[in-house]
Amino acid sequence: MRIDSLTEAVGNTPLVRIDPAVHGLRHVDLFAKMELLNPFGSVKDRAAWTMARPLLDGAVQRGDTVVELSSGNTAKALAVIAGMHGLSFKSVTNRMRIPEIKDLLLLLGAEIDELPGQSECLDPTDAEDPLTRMHQRLSASGGGYVHTDQYFNGLNVDAHLQGTGPEIVKDLGGRAPDYFVACVGTAGSSTGVATALRRHNPDVRVLGLVADKSDFIPGIRTIDEVHHVGLFDPAVYDVIETITADDAIDGLLTLVRRCGTLAGPTGGGAYQGAVRHLRAVDAELTERRTAVFIVCDRVESYLSYLRERRPELFGQPPRRNSVRTLTDADVAEASTIGVAGAQRWVTQRRGIVIDLRSPVAYRALHIDGSINIVDELFAELLHGGLPFGRRQPVLLVCPVGEKSARYAALLRRMGHRDVSSLDGGIIAWRDAGGELVRD
């Protein structure tokens, strides 16, 4: 396949049958629409391209910046498309909660504006939603921006009405599926696909999935948030059900571990929500049915999200020489010296003084002659073994003498013979009038 622009590769994603041994439904053929295979990594490539395309010529002529309220995949796709056309992209967001996406956007050259958090003391004059606030900003700026407006732009729906929906029908041999399952974000894909499918078969059952209010699932709105979306029309959905972050992660694990599908939490949520809903239906069925759900994006961007919620998935064997394995008794046995002793130690240049504080704090003020190895680095060094001889006298310094005592105990356990910790730390040193220098 030879093409001139990667935007031509947007769409025409495969429809893949999920192995019945995995989902366990007896009468339902479950298919996944692999939107994660779009060139920029998500279902949003379609909407982003469809919405941006008519604006690009004008924007290029005027040198406008493309702007969108998005903290995820739409921003990513628009940043790529803007970049391909020599335009800047700015993402305005309430709070970007996925660090990988934030970093990726910065890498793509996007500018990110984070709106302020809710005020602690109520300000009754402040009742605007992020979108309205963004419209106000854009009009105040007096031009220079093109706004794709994904929550209200009909082209967002069109992308799926013309693309995603008909592709599913074609791949099912000209038939619409009996069930269509989608997570509701901007409502663009679910509305567009549902409309296209119903043109073929008005009896298609559409299941919309929203996020439980108690937790956050990237890309899925809660039942309250969907009401803010201009494209959201409850009549599109036969049923709206709720899924939790736990459900989404369970589904994600099934897809990535069993189905060769490196799906993110939205795809995982769609799978889990689909199977949960269809399992109840399956029991009553006598004929075969087909169901389709959308796998929106890829797992790689959500590793920190997963690590936060399921740390056990990332379980690694404990590393050797770790302060975490010390007992209180070990720490109590560490040798400490008071400020007066330490002052003699330093004047007599008995050995090396290691300051475990952060580099900036060290640079600001430190004990003359000390060297700085921030505790995290020191811990890394020790995993590998002693970075100095066993007889080399060492004095460890930290803020209050707590960390330094732990490291002194660890060094001792590793066989070091002459290590002490400054009792009370550099704060005690300062309070006793000890000299502190900056270079």
Add this chain to the structure above:
Amino acid sequence: MTALLTEKALLTTVVDALGSPLGVVLPQRLADNVAAFRAVYSRHHLTGQIFYAHKANRSNALVRELAATDAGVDVASLAELQHALGAGVDPGRIVATGPKNREFLWLAARAGVIVGADSTAELAELASLVDEHGLPRTRVMVRLSGFASAGVHLDSRRSRFGVSATAFARAVNLIEEHAAALDLVGVAFHLDTIGMAEKALALEGCLTALDECRRRGLRPWSVDIGGGFGVDYLADAAQWDAYTSALTAAVLGKRTPLTWDGHGYGLRAEGGTVRGSLNLYPAHRPVSGAAYLDRLLGMDAPAQRRPLGALLLDNMCDLHIEPGRALLDQCGLVLAAVLEVRDEDNGDTVVRLDCNARDVSLEEHGVLMDPVVVHRGAPGGAGPVGVYLFGNLCLEADLISRRKVFLPSRPRAGDLLAFVNTAGYFMDFSATRALRQPIGRKVAMFRDDGGWRWCLDEQYWPIRVRTEAS
């Protein structure tokens, strides 16, 4: 507080004697709240002062009780400063913040409290006062604002207060020029946000400012991060979720209204879509108060990528905080007498109270909490009843709550409604004498000898009256 609410005779007696509304403060709870913050300090090995933000409540008893703990007081007016000094708070444990007139500055310098300066002009005025009147060298902190972020542009609401990072150098110049009058002990910020990322950015900005001071040979050791730790007013997350969903549905006309005149608390319907944002305090805040501080200190600084608590410690900084609301969690309630319970023709039930929306300013602060009914006798009807709460001002807008409140049983005239957990900002912050209506009086209630005792707020001291053994 739960125990106190069962003391019907006591509550009705004090309201009968002193009138409605009546503020009740529970000073004995303060020590626990201070201790919760101290525990977070210990966990991070940090030292520094916990300043109670006095503006949260005008009570005497609360400040006097605090004077008996290791906490300090943040005063934001001349009268608050006088009050804190009179309550026995050590001047070394008082910080004067907010907009100040010359008298406030003079007394602050005279008494030797820390002055948290909002601007270079304020520092200049303070220095000239100290020089002219031969006052002692005054400890000052400089409040910073407008912290620049790297990478992601982090917006914060514009603040009236504080000097920008660029103007900070000018402020330090001025302090150096008046070194005999001003002693720079630290820098401060206070952001009106519940967002931690903004606070993390500001805290790191303060550390950068301190580094600049050290480069210039100054030795300030403190960072004051202000307040805004919040309170978890509603423990049950599901209730909050259910209510806000129902409110959204009501705004869209998909269910019967839950509020007076279809009020949307910031939400409005436009063409079938909800616009605006929910202008309510997030009632369910599981990470609030001391836990919020703990979380913030555990967060990585955006540039140095090390936990903020560790960085404060690395830099040998004292951490000062100014909690108001969080320190008064569970420290008081407002009692109001029911004047009338009336069923309207349209099916609404209204309860008219002998207090107004300024006396229990929940609505003004966007906090939705159900009052507890204290019946004198039998309820006015079995089963729950949805009511609107009207105030005693001759004013259409005087509703204690625009939300329909579902009381577990129907009150009668003469019963009391207890607005619980209102000590922080909702008791007297906005109270006025409009229409010559009285401002509610205040009592302190405390446990002593196994029972409840009470006295007028101004009579309370953190010692107990003892009778001589015969």
